[in-house]
Amino acid sequence: MNIPRPLKIESGKVYALDQRALPDQELYLEMNSLEDCHEFIRDMVVRGAPLIGFTALWGMVVWLRRSLSTSLEDYKKAAEFLKTARPTAVNLAYELDESVQFLSLAYEKGKSNEVLLSLLEDFATGQMEKLERDNRKMAELAYQELVTQTGKSSGFRLLTLCNTGFLACGTTGTALGVISTLQEKNQLERVFACETRPYLQGARLTAYELDKMNVDHLLIVEGAISYVLERESIDAIFVGADRIALNGDTANKIGTSTLAIVARHYNIPFYVVAPVSSFDLNMSSGDQIEIEMRPDSEITHWKGKLMTSAGTHGLNPSFDVTRGTLIEGIICENGLIRPSNGVEELRKIAMKAIE
Ligand code: MRU
Numbered sequence: 398m399n400i401p402r403p404l405k406i407e408s409g410k411v412y413a414l415d416q417r418a419l420p421d422q423e424l425y426l427e428m429n430s431l432e433d434c435h436e437f438i439r440d441m442v443v444r445g446a447p448l449i450g451f452t453a454l455w456g457m458v459v460w461l462r463r464s465l466s467t468s469l470e471d472y473k474k475a476a477e478f479l480k481t482a483r484p485t486a487v488n489l490a491y492e493l494d495e496s497v498q499f500l501s502l503a504y505e506k507g508k509s510n511e512v513l514l515s516l517l518e519d520f521a522t523g524q525m526e527k528l529e530r531d532n533r534k535m536a537e538l539a540y541q542e543l544v545t546q547t548g549k550s551s552g553f554r555l556l557t558l559c560n561t562g563f564l565a566c567g568t569t570g571t572a573l574g575v576i577s578t579l580q581e582k583n584q585l586e587r588v589f590a591c592e593t594r595p596y597l598q599g600a601r602l603t604a605y606e607l608d609k610m611n612v613d614h615l616l617i618v619e620g621a622i623s624y625v626l627e628r629e630s631i632d633a634i635f636v637g638a639d640r641i642a643l644n645g646d647t648a649n650k651i652g653t654s655t656l657a658i659v660a661r662h663y664n665i666p667f668y669v670v671a672p673v674s675s676f677d678l679n680m681s682s683g684d685q686i687e688i689e690m691r692p693d694s695e696i697t698h699w700k701g702k703l704m705t706s707a708g709t710h711g712l713n714p715s716f717d718v719t720r721g722t723l724i725e726g727i728i729c730e731n732g733l734i735r736p737s738n739g740v741e742e743l744r745k746i747a748m749k750a751i752e
Contacts, residue, residue: 399609399610400562400563400564400605400606400609401414401423402414402563402567403416403443403445403448403563403564403565403567404443404448404451404452404455404567405425406455406518409462410427411427411428411455411456411458411459412425412426412427412428413425413426413428413437413442413443413452414442414443414564415442416441416442416443416444416564416602417440417441417442419564419601419602419605420601420602420604420605426442428455428456428459429459430459430460430463431456431457431459431460431475431478431479433456433459434452434453434455434456434459434460434479434482435456435478435479435481435482436482437452437456438452438453438456438479438482438483438489439482439483441596444560444565444598445560445561445564445565445566445637446486446487446488446489446565446637446638446639446640446671446675447488447528447565447566447567447568447571447672447674447675448564448565448566448567449482449483449486449488449489450486450488450489450491450492450493450524450674451492451521451524451525451567453476453479453480453482453489453492453493454492454493454496454517454520454521454524455521456479457472457475457476457479457493457496457517458514458517458518458521460475461510461513461514461517462510462514464510465510467504467507467508467509467510467513468504469497469500469501469504469505472497472500472504473497476493476494476496476497479493480493483689484687484688484689485639485640485648485686485687485688485689485715485716486639486640486675487639487640487674487675487676487677488639488672488674488675491674491675492524492674495520495524496517496520496521499516499517499520500513500516500517500520503516525567525568528566528567528568528672528674529568529569530730531672531729531730532566532568532569532570532571532574532672533569533574533578534730535571535574535575535670535672535728535729535730536569536574536575536577536578536579537578538728538732538733539575539635539668539670539728540575540578540579540584542668542726542728542733543632543633546632546633546666547632547633549632550584551582551583551584551585551586552584552585552586553579553584553585553586553632553633554586554587554588554589554629554630554631554632555575555576555579555585555587555588555589555631555632555633555634555635556588556589556590556591556625556626556631556633556634556635556656557572557573557576557588557589557590557591557599557603557634557635557636558590558591558593558599558619558634558636558649558650558652558653558656559591559593559598559599559603559636559637559649559650559652559653560573560593560598560599560602560603560606561573561574561603561636561637561670562574562576562577562602562603562606563577563606564602564606565602565637571637571638571670571671571672572635572636572637572668572669572670573603573606573635573637574670575635575670575728576588576607576612576635577606577610577612580610580611580612585612585613586613587613587614587615588607588612588613588614588615589614589615589616589617589625589629589631590603590604590607590614590615590616590617591617591618591619591622591652591656592616592617592618592619593619593650593652594618594619594652594696595695595696595713596691596695596715598650599616600616604616619652619655619656622655622656622659623659623662623663626659626660626662626663626665627663631665632665632666633665633666633667633668634656634657634660634665634666634667634668635668635669635670636649636650636653636656636667636668636669636670637649637650637669637670637671637675638669638670638671638675638727639675639716640675640676640677640680640686641669641671641675641676641677641727642677642680642681642682642683642685642686642721643678643680643681643682643740643743643744644681644682644683644721644736644740644743645720645721645722645724645727645734645736645743646682646683646684646686646718646719646720646721647669647671647683647718647719647721647724647727648683648686648688648716648717648718648719649669649716649717649719650715650716650717651714651715651716651717652717653716653717653719654717654718654719654720654723655717657719657720657723657724658723660723661723666725666726667719667723667724667725668724668725668726668727668728669719669724669726669727669728670727670728670729671727671728671729672729672730673729673730673731673747675729676729676743676747678744678747678748681740683718683719683720683721684718686716686718688714688715688716688717688718689714689715689716690712690713690714690715691713691714691715692713693710693711693712693713695711695713696711696713697709697710697711721736721737722736722737724736727743729746729747731746731747731749732746732749734746734747
């Protein structure tokens with residue numbers, strides 16, 4: 398893949414690609430402490446639900462390397478601190494909780510920090526390798542579904558929002574992973590990428606990934622969604638997720654629910670592609686999901702310069718909740734879930750791996 402790795406581990410050091418500088422610059426920042434890790438996640442050096450989770454695991458590696466403590470309680474405390482960096486993507490808490498569970502026995506047995514560190518490094522690497530395999534499965538399921546829905550086997554015209562590719566996952570990716578896999582097999586005609594105001598993950602990151610993959614793509618503003626869905630023969634829409642509740646309600650980048658509502662109007666199938674680590678089975682509906690509010694300067698300013706009248710303030714929710722009723726299918730590594738089939742199907746498929 399011709400796209401820079403969002404996380405680089407070299408001679409025990411952890412570097413994060415500063416996604417704020419893309420596509421102009423491919424700049425790496427070294428992570429030297431737990432505080433650095435928290436800041437990288439909070440300030441969007443790294444972003445995208447799976448990548449936030451993996452970055453936190455490598456943040457714990459950095460912490461453990463410098464820590465003198467061999468107590469599980471201290472490990473948990475450090476993990477709890479990282480969980481506060483961003484509230485909406487459940488992958489952050491998921492990966493940290495999984496690592497606590499994975500290390501508890503070694504802590505109980507009084508293993509040295511050296512042993513704990515090597516276990517944690519293997520765990521973090523293993524989690525990323527698992528997502529890579531799972532992304533491939535999701536892409537295959539999405540392809541089968543596309544064939545069933547459209548009756549064709551290539552020439553797909555797709556639309557996506559935000560960035561869900563290599564930069565958001567450190568692996569093939571979820572929704573954009575479907576797109577890159579179809580591109581590898583020459584089955585795509587064209588992709589429409591929403592710019593994703595105000596942070597421009599679509600314009601800066603998705604378009605950059607599509608360009609590097611030589612995908613025929615057009616960038617659109619979110620205001621053009623109805624125009625494009627009405628006139629551009631879109632076969633399907635694929636997006637990612639930050640948290641999926643039991644009834645299929647899905648939190649994802651702001652603008653996703655508008656897209657799903659308009660897609661229903663034009664009868665275009667709308668899919669969420671996400672690993673089981675993005676599911677939150679403790680939440681019965683999306684009403685319980687905390688939505689991150691970001692600074693309004695992301696709307697009122699452009700490259701540090703005020704664009705509005707000085708007295709104007711903005712409202713900047715970073716995510717919204719798409720109701721499960723608007724989602725044709727949620728594609729995860731365990732299969733395709735149709736929220737219209739009810740809560741039990743979602744629970745069963747999501748829990749398949751741990752039954
Ligand atoms: O604010 P971001 O850039 O972290 O938001 C990212 C998204 O909303 C993605 O769609 C989601 O995390 C899925 S990434 C595979």
